[in-house]
Amino acid sequence: MSQSTSRSPIDVESLVENFNYRRVGKYALVVLFLGFFLVPLETGIMTALKTNSAIARSLPFAPPAGEGFTLSNLEYAFSQLTNSFVNSLLMAVPATLLNVLLASMAAYGLTMVSWRGQIAVFALFLVGVFVPYQAVLVPLSQFWNNMFPLAQMLEPLFAAIPFLQGGHSRLVPLTITHVAYGIPICTVLFRSYYKSLPNSLVEAAKIDGASITKIYRRIVLPLSLPMFGVVFIYQFTQIYNEFLFSFTLITGSNHPAAPVTLILPAIGSSTEGIDFGIRMSAAFLAALPTIILYVAFAEQFAKGLRTESG
């Protein structure tokens, strides 16, 4: 309610009127939770910027003061992680793209094209969502090392590529594994989106004479771009942060193809103990790509979750 009679810029009367304890309680709760979630984060950043002696002396969440401030942790962590960043992106970006594209096609085929037995096939996809990673680690390494040693086959090829070593060929089986494991959940996500698209669009395209592939290319694919954003961000984060498959297929932090998640556990730890400054620096650097992705696509993300069509 606007008060046309009052001319003063701050309407004290209405402020007092609107003051209620419920509101105060609500804000207090918000501030409390904000602190609860942000303090660990802030502590991490502060630790990353402190020297070892400052970490020992000051409170964990206190900002570094004077002598205690240093950037050498970040520099060291960055130099250690550079290679693995490249490896991670080399694996995660193609894996995500392929994953999202295949999942969208699968969802289209399972939702908008009718054929016998599609429910059974979709049930298989659903089962795929619930297969735990741990259960397949041994068969997975058996498959890629003994039955189908793709990495060995591709090794000479990778050795010939500038800036890469033969060992990088191990990223290929890892990428394929991620694609295979990501498809079920992404298909489910796309399917729910396609179910919400008006069916008459596909029907109209059919009557206009478009083939199944053309309907996908010209109608469904352009309309699902917002959903592509959502699934891409989600799946990229999953693949980038994944540890078990990398550990199984690439084996260790010393390997030239080791992605970020393999380097992180080893960084900053030595026989003298753990260097928290370096650890925290490395952790933040490692999280940077996903954070950038979220910030850059936040709007698309929200839009994708919101829009039903077009």
Place this chain on the structure above:
Amino acid sequence: MGRIQLDHLTKRFGETVAVEDVTLDTEDGEFLILVGPSGCGKSTTLRMIAGLERPTDGNLYIDGDHMNYRVPQNRDIAMVFQDYALYPHMTVRENIRFGLEEEAGYTAAEMDEQVEATAADLGIVDLFDRKPGELSGGQQQRVALGRAIVRDPEVFLMDEPLANLDAKLRSQMRTELQQLQADLDVTTVYVTHNQTEAMTMGDRLAVLNDGRLQQVGEPLTLYHEPANQFVAGFIGEPMMNFLHGHADDETFTGSGLEYPLDDRLADAVGDTDELVLGVRPEAIDVRRADEATGERERGPHEFRLQVAVSETHGDQNVVSMTVDDEETDHDSLRAVTDGMHVVTQGDSVVVTIDPDTVHVFDGETGETLCNRLLETEPELAAVSSN
């Protein structure tokens, strides 16, 4: 060209029967309207012709070719959807052009030319670079039409294309659509639940109810000679009056009134006991009951009723009347009177129902036992054959 034949067409969804045993044959270039209440199977029938649903039983032929298993892409049909189904990410031009791209034998330049010509016909050239979301309902409707006609199909299918327009635009588009269909001379099947649309637009109507075909015929035939009570009630606005009752010694006894049957009606009734009398509101004559008009002066087909509601339409008034007896719930009678003939609620009126205007239906099966007499049979025949 596009002659459509439905031969005992049936569609079941699980246990539910959506369309049952519909046999229908269109002429080439005909404007056929499928009309019926919601859920009567008219849309399902249309979707079977389009190839979006596969018939459970029976056969479908377009232009003599068996179509049951042919995908919509290969049927040479065009369809206008109720929600228009314009592709939201394409401009108007791309929307219209989309279907043309699949037709063989067009160069890119010819396609553009064709699209422009169609758009010019429909007056939507100005909208070419806009997206469907930026268009009004009427404009979207035109684009949807453009998308359908640009391909010059054998058959047009329209699924309630005017349902989302406001009343004024709807009547304007009705005329335009009729004109368009006449110009293109393409067989058109048009689905609607709106009996006014059906009556005004169609060469022939097919009335469906509960998945069954009730009657097929020209609008005036359906209006004057309905095959059963459902068709009689569905066609015509305001709806035909139905009086439920039974026959006793050449007299119809309903709730609250008795109506003597003349020879024609009595013959038609025969031994049937349960009856429904149908009278069009237009056929009922209403006059104010004057003090002078005493009981004695009323004829056998006149009744004294009380006005319950009077709706003013300007050119006419629709008057609902009931028997002046507050104890029981009687069938009310609706009549259409001249616009200047004003009666108000509570007025006592005398209505005359001419026996020649009465339809009689079997109360159990709903079948027509006898339709009204038409004074102008030859005239009507002349009108409907045009």
